[in-house]
Amino acid sequence: MTSLTDRKNAAIAKGVGMTTQIYADRAENAEIWDKEGNRYIDFAAGIAVVNTGHRHPRVIAAVKAQLDRFTHTCHQVVPYENYVALAERLNGLLPGDFAKKTIFATTGAEAVENAVKIARHYTKRSAIVAFAGGFHGRTFMGMALTGKVQPYKAGFGPMMGDVWHLPFPIDLHGVSVADALAALDRLFKADLEPTRVAAIIVEPVQGEGGFYEAPAGFMAALRKVCDAHGIVLIADEVQTGFARTGRMFAMEHHGVAADITCMAKGLGGG
Structure with a gap:
């Protein structure tokens, strides 16, 4: 059976480095669960990205509300x-x-x-x-x-x-x-x-x-x-x-x- 790492190596250019071999399945606040169900504390935060934690309710609500209206127009063409x-x-x-x-x-x-x-x-x-x-x-x-x-x-x-x-x-x-x-x-x-x-x-x-x-x-x-x-x-x-x-x-x-x-x-x- 081909592992996820084997699939990654075959499909993704090796110039894209990976710090770990932990494949995320879901995340909440400061924690990540991998595909095997192991639970980790996430000190990386997506390299300084998820400052308010994974899946902050207000972020999720804002994204869902926008998806219900439109995804893209290009502001230089149709501003919003x-x-x-x-x-x-x-x-x-x-x-x-x-x-x-x-x-x-x-x-x-x-x-x-x-x-x-x-x-x-x-x-x-x-x-x-x-x-x-x-x-x-x-x-x-x-x-x-x-x-x-x-x-x-x-x-x-x-x-x-x-x-x-x-x-x-x-x-x-x-x-x-x-x-x-x-x-x-x-x-x-x-x-x-x-x-x-x-x-x-x-x-x-x-x-x-x-x-x-x-x-x-x-x-x-x-x-x-x-x-x-x-x-x-x-x-x-x-x-x-x-x-x-x-x-x-x-x-x-x-x-x-x-x-x-x-x-x-x-x-x-x-």
């Missing part, structure tokens, strides 16, 4: 009110005493791609500064911004150009906030004039990089640098957004408002 209402609500949740607007995309990587496009078009500049250990998606621009060769960049050839990486301040690795800011200053002096930088993109807590929180003062220092040079500050809150750190967005712990915020995962609740 709840698209507008969600944008209004998100604009109200984000920090910062300035007017905000929202666009919706399909994935976190697409949100990052569009953030870069917006920053480049707005500033008429091309360079993007990112950080070692950061993760911003598996598209080509996402890979370029990501500060890890393995497992994301290896074997895919040249990345998108004009992306510059700096050390992320992590005390455990011997990199202080002063070290990271000094590296940024050296970059501006040696290789990249700040007037050519469109954006600095940063995760307030690095996820794939090892769950390292930006130290106190670092986000505020980046905000100051961006303000001084007309650089757009992009907060990648794809993993940290929607109260995963105790505040709606992780940058709020630092008293900082980004110019552009990328969000996904917990936004959809699964």
Whole structure:
């Protein structure tokens, strides 16, 4: 008899990795039951997606209500009110005493791609500064911004150009906030004039990089640098957004408002 794993190996490209061989049958709140009836506590939450737990009653009710009305029209062709209402609500949740607007995309990587496009078009500049250990998606621009060769960049050839990486301040690795800011200053002096930088993109807590929180003062220092040079500050809150750190967005712990915020995962609740 062919096992489910055999079927998966025959049907799905091996580039889609699997952390476990547990095949989910059903889930409720923080628990998953597999096809054999074994019960597990789910600490992964779909990689920071089901922030309110599996099958939260309000999420289920909202999905069912929408299915009873329509599934898709393409907002650019036939718009609908709840698209507008969600944008209004998100604009109200984000920090910062300035007017905000929202666009919706399909994935976190697409949100990052569009953030870069917006920053480049707005500033008429091309360079993007990112950080070692950061993760911003598996598209080509996402890979370029990501500060890890393995497992994301290896074997895919040249990345998108004009992306510059700096050390992320992590005390455990011997990199202080002063070290990271000094590296940024050296970059501006040696290789990249700040007037050519469109954006600095940063995760307030690095996820794939090892769950390292930006130290106190670092986000505020980046905000100051961006303000001084007309650089757009992009907060990648794809993993940290929607109260995963105790505040709606992780940058709020630092008293900082980004110019552009990328969000996904917990936004959809699964």
